[in-house]
Amino acid sequence: MILYPPQKKSSWPRIIIFSFFLLAIFFNLAFLIKPENFYHLAFGDFQLGSYRNGLGIFENHRFHNFYNLSPYNDYLIIDNQKIQLWSTNDDQAKAQITFSPTWYNLVTEIFKNYFFSPAVNYSFKNKDIKLIYRAEKINDQCLLITKTISVKNQQNLQKISTTFSFNDTDFVFSPSTFQLYSNNSQEDLSVFTNVYQQNLSLSSIYTEPVLLSDSAIALKSLDNSGFLLVKIDPSQKFMIDQLNRLLILESSVLSDFSTIHFQVCSFSNFEELKATNL
Amino acid sequence: MIMNFFLLSLKFFVIPILIGRLLFLIFTFNHWWIELKKKKMFFESFCNLPWYFVVGEMFIFFLALFLHYFHLVSPEHFFLTLSHIINLIFYFAFFVNLITIFFFNWPKIKIYYFLLFGVIILSSILIYSCWLVKSPQPLNWDYYQHQLLADDIRLGNFSFFINQVSDTFGFLSYPPSFHLNLALAQGTQQLNSQSILAFWQNLTYLHFVTFLFAVAALAQVVFKNKKLTFLAVVISSLIFDSAVSFTSLFFLPQTFTAVWLILLLASFLHSFNLKTSLSWWRLFWGILFLIMSHFIIGSFAALFLLAVFLYLKFPFWQKKRSQLFISIFIIVLIIFAFYFARHLDLSFINRGEAASYIFTLDNVFNNLYRFYGVFGLIGVVGGFFVTLFSFFKNKNNSSLSWLFINVFLVSTAVLFSGFPYVAKFFTIFRFFYDLSLAVFLFWLLSLFKSHFIKVTVLILSFTTLFCTLIANFYFWKVDLNYQGYWSHSNKEDEQIADFLWQRYFNQPVLLISDPATQHIIEGLSGINSAGGAYGTKENRLLIANLYRSTKIENFLCDLQKISDSVTSPTTKKILAFSGRSFLWFESELSDKLLFNYNVWSPNNLSLRNQYFINSLKKSARVTAIYESPYMVILEVNLDNLSNCSDSVI
Numbered sequence: 001m002i003l004y005p006p007q008k009k010s011s012w013p014r015i016i017i018f019s020f021f022l023l024a025i026f027f028n029l030a031f032l033i034k035p036e037n038f039y040h041l042a043f044g045d046f047q048l049g050s051y052r053n054g055l056g057i058f059e060n061h062r063f064h065n066f067y068n069l070s071p072y073n074d075y076l077i078i079d080n081q082k083i084q085l086w087s088t089n090d091d092q093a094k095a096q097i098t099f100s101p102t103w104y105n106l107v108t109e110i111f112k113n114y115f116f117s118p119a120v121n122y123s124f125k126n127k128d129i130k131l132i133y134r135a136e137k138i139n140d141q142c143l144l145i146t147k148t149i150s151v152k153n154q155q156n157l158q159k160i161s162t163t164f165s166f167n168d169t170d171f172v173f174s175p176s177t178f179q180l181y182s183n184n185s186q187e188d189l190s191v192f193t194n195v196y197q198q199n200l201s202l203s204s205i206y207t208e209p210v211l212l213s214d215s216a217i218a219l220k221s222l223d224n225s226g227f228l229l230v231k232i233d234p235s236q237k238f239m240i241d242q243l244n245r246l247l248i249l250e251s252s253v254l255s256d257f258s259t260i261h262f263q264v265c266s267f268s269n270f271e272e273l274k275a276t277n278l
Numbered sequence: 279m280i281m282n283f284f285l286l287s288l289k290f291f292v293i294p295i296l297i298g299r300l301l302f303l304i305f306t307f308n309h310w311w312i313e314l315k316k317k318k319m320f321f322e323s324f325c326n327l328p329w330y331f332v333v334g335e336m337f338i339f340f341l342a343l344f345l346h347y348f349h350l351v352s353p354e355h356f357f358l359t360l361s362h363i364i365n366l367i368f369y370f371a372f373f374v375n376l377i378t379i380f381f382f383n384w385p386k387i388k389i390y391y392f393l394l395f396g397v398i399i400l401s402s403i404l405i406y407s408c409w410l411v412k413s414p415q416p417l418n419w420d421y422y423q424h425q426l427l428a429d430d431i432r433l434g435n436f437s438f439f440i441n442q443v444s445d446t447f448g449f450l451s452y453p454p455s456f457h458l459n460l461a462l463a464q465g466t467q468q469l470n471s472q473s474i475l476a477f478w479q480n481l482t483y484l485h486f487v488t489f490l491f492a493v494a495a496l497a498q499v500v501f502k503n504k505k506l507t508f509l510a511v512v513i514s515s516l517i518f519d520s521a522v523s524f525t526s527l528f529f530l531p532q533t534f535t536a537v538w539l540i541l542l543l544a545s546f547l548h549s550f551n552l553k554t555s556l557s558w559w560r561l562f563w564g565i566l567f568l569i570m571s572h573f574i575i576g577s578f579a580a581l582f583l584l585a586v587f588l589y590l591k592f593p594f595w596q597k598k599r600s601q602l603f604i605s606i607f608i609i610v611l612i613i614f615a616f617y618f619a620r621h622l623d624l625s626f627i628n629r630g631e632a633a634s635y636i637f638t639l640d641n642v643f644n645n646l647y648r649f650y651g652v653f654g655l656i657g658v659v660g661g662f663f664v665t666l667f668s669f670f671k672n673k674n675n676s677s678l679s680w681l682f683i684n685v686f687l688v689s690t691a692v693l694f695s696g697f698p699y700v701a702k703f704f705t706i707f708r709f710f711y712d713l714s715l716a717v718f719l720f721w722l723l724s725l726f727k728s729h730f731i732k733v734t735v736l737i738l739s740f741t742t743l744f745c746t747l748i749a750n751f752y753f754w755k756v757d758l759n760y761q762g763y764w765s766h767s768n769k770e771d772e773q774i775a776d777f778l779w780q781r782y783f784n785q786p787v788l789l790i791s792d793p794a795t796q797h798i799i800e801g802l803s804g805i806n807s808a809g810g811a812y813g814t815k816e817n818r819l820l821i822a823n824l825y826r827s828t829k830i831e832n833f834l835c836d837l838q839k840i841s842d843s844v845t846s847p848t849t850k851k852i853l854a855f856s857g858r859s860f861l862w863f864e865s866e867l868s869d870k871l872l873f874n875y876n877v878w879s880p881n882n883l884s885l886r887n888q889y890f891i892n893s894l895k896k897s898a899r900v901t902a903i904y905e906s907p908y909m910v911i912l913e914v915n916l917d918n919l920s921n922c923s924d925s926v927i
Contacts, residue, residue, distance in 0.1 A: 014725050021722060021735065028653035028742045032749040035756040042762035045882055060759050061861050061881055107745050114752045115411055117762065140762060195888045225857050225882030225907060268882060269907040 029107055041120045044141045044266025045226030050099040050122045055133050055145075057228065057264065065167055065223050069145065071124045071131050073163035073246055076149070079156045085129055096125040128152045135264075142265040149258050157253045160260060161239075164230060164247040166219055172240065172247060173200050175218040175229060175273055181240045188222060196270045209241040209248060217247055218273060227273045231263040283473065287481035289463040291488070293368050295327060298334025300371035302326075303378065321498065323385040324491075325548045328541035329560055332567040338364060338462065339455040339570065346436050353434035361466050390504055397508055398490045401515035406483050409518075409527055409751060415765045416478045417755070418528040419878075422801025423447070423811070425474055428460040429804040432468060433784070445843045446800070446810035452572045456531045468779070471772035471802040478529070485529040485537070490515055492537045495544035497713055499551060500678050503720070510716035516743040517654065517712060520754040521645045522635060523705035535571040536705040539579040542568075543586055547678060550590040561587050578703055589681060596677045608684055612691040619696040636698045645701070648753065649708075651746035653739070654715055661714030662686050664721040686710050758879040767798045768880045770908045774854070775802030777904060778911070782852065790821060790840055791854040792862035794876040795909075799854060808840050812873055817841070822870050824853075825863035825890070830897045835922035837914055849916040855891055856909040857881030882908050 040047040048057050054070030071085040086095065099122045112118045119136035132148045151157050166172055171192055172182035180189075180200040193199055217238055219228040232238065232249055239248040251260045267273040342360055345351055351359045409417075423446050430436075430443050431454060440447045440454050469477060490511050497503075497510035519525050525533050542564045549556050564583050568576040589595045595604070637645070646655060662683070669679045689707035692700050719739055723732050755764035775798075778789070782805050789796060789807035797811035808817045820840045827833035841847050858877045862870065869875040883891070891910045894900050899919075904911035 017722070017725060018731070018735075022738075024653045024656050025738050025742050028651040029745060031652060032745060033648050033753050034749075035753045040756075040759065042759055044761060047759065059881075060879060061857075061877060062884070110745070110749050110752055114748050191885060191889045194892055195885055220885065222886045223884050225884050225887075 032106055032110060034106070034110075041117055041135055041137060041143065043137060043143050043264075045224070045268055046228065046266045048120055048135050048143060048264075050120045050133075052097060052099055054124075055120065055122050055135060059224050059226065062224060065221050067167075067219070067228065068165040069133060069162065070165070073165060073244070074131070075161045075163075076129075076151065076157060077159035077161070078151070078153065080158070085131060086124065086126070096123075098123045138263065141267070142263050145262055145264060147260050151258075154258075157258065160251045160253060160258055162249040162251070162260065162262070163241075164219075164249065166245050166247060167221055168245070169222045170245075171200065171218075171220045173218055173220075174212075174214045175216055175276065176214065177201070179203065181212065181217070181242075182245075183242050191222065192220070198270065206240065206242050208243075209239045209246075212238040212240060214238055216276075219247070225268065227267040227270065229263075229265045229267060229273065229276065231265065233261065236260065236262065283476040284480045286463060286465070287477050287484055290459055290481055291331065291484065293364065293462060294332075294334030294338060294459065295330045296334070296371040296375050297337060297364070297367055298330030298332065299326075299375050300367070301333050301337060302330060303374065320385040320387040320391050321548065322552075325495070325545040328538060328545055329563070331538070332542070332563050335455060335459055336563060336567055336570070339453075339458055342436060342458055343438060347438075353436070356434040356436055357432050357461065358466055361462060364462055394494055394507065394511070397511055398487060398494065401512055402483065402487050402490055405515045405747070406486055406527075408748065410479075411751075412762065413755065413758075413764045414769075415475055415767050416482060417758070417764070417766065418478070418482065418524075418530065419766060419797075419811075420528070420530050421478050422797050424457060424460065424530070425478070426801045426804065426810070427454055427457040428464065429468060431458055431461045432464075432466065433804075442844065444806075444810075445808075445814070445845075446797075446812055448809075448812050448814075451574065452531045452576070453570055455570045456534060468783075468804060470779075471775040474802060475772065482527065482529045485533065486515075486526055488541075489526045489533075489537050492540040492544065493709060493712060496540050496547075496709055497716060499544050499547040500682055500713065501717070502551070505723075506716055506720045509719050510713055512740060513716050513719065513743065514709075514712040516740065516747050517649055517708070517715075518747055518750055519645075519649050519704055519708050520750050521648070522637075522701040523703075523708065525705045525708050531572040532575045532702060532705050535568055535575045535579055536709075538571070539568055539583060539706060540709050542583060546583075546587060546590055550678075556587060556591050574699060575702060575705060579706060582706065586681065590677075596680075601680050605680075605684060608688060608691075612687070615691060615695050615697075635701050636696070637701050638696070639694055642694055642701065648750055649746075650711075650715070651742065651749075653742050654746060657715040657718040657739075658711050659714075661716065661718035661721070664717050665714070682710065682713070686714060760880045765880070766794070766878055767802075768908070770906065771798050771880065772802060774904060774909060774911065775799050775805075778805045778852070779803040781903070785850075786846070786848040787850045787852050788840070788842055788845075788848050789852045789854060790824075790837065791856075792821070792859040792877065793818070794862070794878065795854055795856060795859055797876075805852070806842060806845055808842055811876060814843065815871055818871055822863060822867065825860070830894065831921070833894065834897070834899060834914070834916060834919055838916045838919055838922060849919075851914045851916060852903075853894075853912040853914060854909060855883070855887065855912070857883045857887060860884065860887045860890075880908070883910065 040049045045059055046057050047060060048055055050056075053072055054068055056066045056068055058066035074085045076083045076085065117137050119134050122133040124131045128151060130150045134146045134148070135143050136146075138144050147160070147162055149160055166182070169184065169188055170182055171180060171184055171188075173180045178198060178200050180203050183203070183205055189200065189202075215234070216229055216231045219230070230247065230249070236249050236251045239250055240246075241248060249260075249262055265276075267276070341363065345360055346356060426444060426446060427440060435443045436454065436458075437443050438453050439450055440452070440457075441450050443454070464477060493514040494507050494511050497507040501507070514526070518527055523532070524530065525536055546556055561584065565580040568579040568583065570576065594600055650658060665679055665686075666683055669676070669683060672679075689703075689710055692703055693707060719735075722735055726732055726735070758764040758766060760768055778799065787805065789800060789805050791799070791807070793809070793811040793813055796807035796809070796813070799805065800807040800810050808821070813821070817840050820836050823836050824833055827836060837851050837853075838849075840851070858879075858881045860883070861877045861881055865875070865877075888910070891912070894912060895902055899915050901913045901915075902910060903913050
């Protein structure tokens, strides 16, 4: 078969066709098909994604049971006063929130996510505060979460608090002493004991957040398969807020530019968690 | 190790080809000596390969039917006997082929074919490697059921009617010719699950290579242009039809049928180009082979082959008036089909599995957009118009370009018609779509004299199609996430399958779990399950009910009622519970009754799930035989179970 190119000598038809070709290529790359679950960083049984309210940790197919790292709950201690990062009174429209996927460079994002496991970012900025969360993989089971915060009157900043929300029926406990910090029903506790053959020492009921002495805290949901372990370094302290179901990581500010790190790991079974050298 | 499985999967193609060639030599005895002395061109020899395969596979299949239905061997010895006979013929065929090919009939190969072969191998390795990223297990959901049937044949459970072999096959979509070939390639010993996976990965790669050969052959015979053939191969490797048809990267009876149809078609078109006579015998074997490979796709393919054969065989149809008549007839038929599909009540055929394959115009367009992207779709349509324009402009108009135009029109009309099941036919149509895109790109390149612009157009086109392909891969795989991998199953499924095979092989037990787990474990272990992924409504309701049972007595009674419609009832049931099972239990009842609803990726057991299992373990009839955070397997003995009322569901 003979395929005919246009026979006219003028180069204009060719220029027009080439321009249309470039346009088609541009539209193709700009409107590539996008999967819904784009920015999920897998670690163990869990995945981490970035959303409008912050970072969310959940298990595949069990989306109703999630853990949040959100500026909505986070706060700062400035001049001995607790300042919410994102209060309900804030004009939310004025806050600049960037969460993955940004779609700035769709092709690069698709390639990075398909072939590798890139870090997941979340940033929040209002008139006084700029906050960035970055979660990256250390190994198949653990993530390193870096929180960077800059505040207008940085010199008076004393403490940064990072909150880790947990669910109604979750067990929050020390993996070394098995001291329970959450307020669980007796029935749920018997389920835990039945399955793992491990008693958890009951905690008191606290109406205010209380300071904990552990450097790692485990979280286990009745409806998830994995255990989550949050590990902090010695410059940080854990607090538990039973009322609001928050695990709080409090860090003292040592420099002008404040960056804190902590690890979140996933364990498929209780034996693995107990064997962790804490 | 990899080489071993590569050779094993190669046997799927090599055994029928060599036996088929031997049969050709025997049955064309009068001509064979002349044939052998004739110096053949490579492409001519290549075009004969599909016929060798067709005849070889049909010979094996009919030999198996003969042995089985004439009761010449007992079922226990069926496969071993067949395997020995085929091996004997194979070794003899190998020897005869070796002598005739190397000493008499070695074809003359031009450098162009070496280059084409190189491009096919390079493209296939690159794209297949990208497909395997983060997916160590094959992503072909159906391969578990095909492996199961191959295992059943190995055990002597052979029948033309596959729905009489296993209740996994609810209806007769194809006879087991494909599966017989699989079993013969794998040998007389059942492979362990890791070997099965390796075998299928290699076989899928070989299928992908065969697919690219089919594209090259079709492009070569229709357009007779070397550059266009290269373009068609690269373009086809960069397109994946990731919904319903799955032509290039899934090895299934439907995709296998489509690829071999194109190879047979290319062979007829090549004979036509050489002005040699088209054989009615070949047509007969071709039609038989296609229908035996897949009843629905194969029948359509057979009709297609027949239509093309008649067009090529009789010069009357190639006259301008006849061509005009056929084109008008096709257009009227298309209008009628569109009217028929939209204004008549088709609910009587839109049921069961077919209901899952009804696509609106929107769905079809979205799928094509996903496969080809904006540029690709423009190219497909553009290529059609370039061919049309060339057909009218060219005074010595080609019969094959007319054929291509009409096939493209019919394909598009059928695809958009709205009839159930037609989306599956895209496995055939996509060859013509890919070719149309190649024509467009060829035309685009021929517009420009500057080499710089030509190279720019080529690089931009291939890069764009590659990006579309990766986005398509990612879109398709991302929801199958399990611990950072994208897969339907995991390593532990393989271990569990081997464990169950060692413990229960050939014993009367019934595996019970959610449909996806049944499908995977049954496929890898060969242990019989309650219908795999295609269990009956009754079984699905009973399995769903297990989780709702508040009393162990009710649980055991429900369990007793779950049965396999093909094999005899058993009192020993194997319960396999993973997180996936409980997620299925907790889903909507209407979803649980659907064949196309599954929890597609593995999931570990939650604390609540483990507690439920612990409560079952308290019964004296229940023994835990395997326990891990992923899955617990319970053996339940239902001997002498009484006091079961019928009103449990």
